[in-house]
Amino acid sequence: MANDDVINAFFGGSEAKKAFPSDYRCGYVSIVGRPNVGKSTLLNHILGQKLSITSRKPQTTRHRILGIVSRDLVQAIYVDTPGIHGEERKAINRYMNRAATSALRDVDVILFVVDALKWTTDDELVLEKLQKTALPVILVINKVDTVDDKAALLPAIEKLSKRMNFADVLPVSALRGHNVDELHATVGKRLPLSPPFFDEDQITDRSQRFLAAEMVREKIMRQLGEEIPYELTVEIEEFKQEGKLLRISACILVEREGQKKIVIGDGGSRLKLIGTEARLDMVKLFDRKIMLSLWVKVKGGWSDNERALKSLGYSSD
Numbered sequence: 464m465a466n467d468d469v470i471n472a473f474f475g476g477s478e479a480k481k482a483f484p485s486d487y488r489c490g491y492v493s494i495v496g497r498p499n500v501g502k503s504t505l506l507n508h509i510l511g512q513k514l515s516i517t518s519r520k521p522q523t524t525r526h527r528i529l530g531i532v533s534r535d536l537v538q539a540i541y542v543d544t545p546g547i548h549g550e551e552r553k554a555i556n557r558y559m560n561r562a563a564t565s566a567l568r569d570v571d572v573i574l575f576v577v578d579a580l581k582w583t584t585d586d587e588l589v590l591e592k593l594q595k596t597a598l599p600v601i602l603v604i605n606k607v608d609t610v611d612d613k614a615a616l617l618p619a620i621e622k623l624s625k626r627m628n629f630a631d632v633l634p635v636s637a638l639r640g641h642n643v644d645e646l647h648a649t650v651g652k653r654l655p656l657s658p659p660f661f662d663e664d665q666i667t668d669r670s671q672r673f674l675a676a677e678m679v680r681e682k683i684m685r686q687l688g689e690e691i692p693y694e695l696t697v698e699i700e701e702f703k704q705e706g707k708l709l710r711i712s713a714c715i716l717v718e719r720e721g722q723k724k725i726v727i728g729d730g731g732s733r734l735k736l737i738g739t740e741a742r743l744d745m746v747k748l749f750d751r752k753i754m755l756s757l758w759v760k761v762k763g764g765w766s767d768n769e770r771a772l773k774s775l776g777y778s779s780d
């Protein structure tokens with residue numbers, strides 16, 4: 464199979480002309496919220512597979528990612544966004560806020576994800592942005608599995624509901640899948656009547672190369688300490704189908720020599736672990752054998768340089 468065919472197969476193949484019932488609904492749904500509330504976990508659960516990377520560290524998601532779900536005469540096109548946050552010290556943070564804020568326009572429904580147990584000034588910032596929109600906003604109270612006394616949630620929900628007119632309020636657990644199907648059904652009812660925009664078997668607009676880089680980045684985020692992951696990115700240098708094998712070569716770019724040593728680990732141990740875990744995820748996602756090679760290179764100043772960001776694929780919209 465040629466490389467383009469692999470990509471077509473993953474993206475749903477060529478467009479088949481097909482008639483859709485007149486009650487078909489289709490539209491865009493933004494998932495917004497401050498960093499670390501569980502937006503990516505929610506998207507992955509709705510999709511039924513891992514597309515968006517997650518970690519315990521805030522600001523894991525850097526790009527806008529579309530997750531497309533076609534089910535029961537509804538095609539919901541979910542837009543996962545970087546968490547909106549107050550601090551904009553570096554170009555990369557400004558980029559992430561721009562990407563998130565632009566996802567509040569040109570959509571049909573917004574999911575405002577909050578953590579059941581924690582309200583911060585960044586949540587307040589997101590709420591202020593949402594108060595200015597005329598779009599339907601569904602309040603999604605996530606991580607309810609962490610709340611022992613569910614009745615204790617009610618006063619908090621009541622208080623929040625007074626701040627703006629939410630189209631719906633739903634407590635969910637993105638991690639355990641509690642109420643996630645109900646959420647998708649609630650979203651479906653609010654989408655406009657329209658035939659689907661994408662093939663019904665397509666799950667994302669992102670390339671396999673992009674997803675492969677994100678899988679590597681997730682493992683690094685999970686393996687390393689606090690500071691380094693934000694100053695690091697992954698570039699795919701080779702992505703080639705050879706028979707039943709997909710050969711992927713990825714380069715991890717860091718800012719400083721010291722960081723390179725940390726990523727590689729003693730005798731290459733950490734890099735090996737990152738590679739093994741990323742490869743296993745890729746096997747699941749691409750459904751084929753993977754040969755993954757990882758390299759680490761120092762490229763100073765990439766995270767605070769608008770031009771370097773562009774060359775690495777961080778465009779604003």
Ligand SMILES: Nc1nc2c(ncn2[C@@H]2O[C@H](COP(=O)(O)OP(=O)(O)OP(=O)(O)O)[C@@H](O)[C@H]2O)c(=O)[nH]1
Nearest residue numbers: 499500501502503504517521522523524546637638
């Ligand atoms: N207990 C519990 N943990 C959750 C739930 N949803 C997400 N988490 C955890 O919360 C952390 C952050 O989740 P993410 O999905 O990466 O959060 P995000 O909002 O996409 O974060 P950013 O990329 O920083 O914007 C991860 O450790 C998740 O496992 C949930 O329903 N219950």
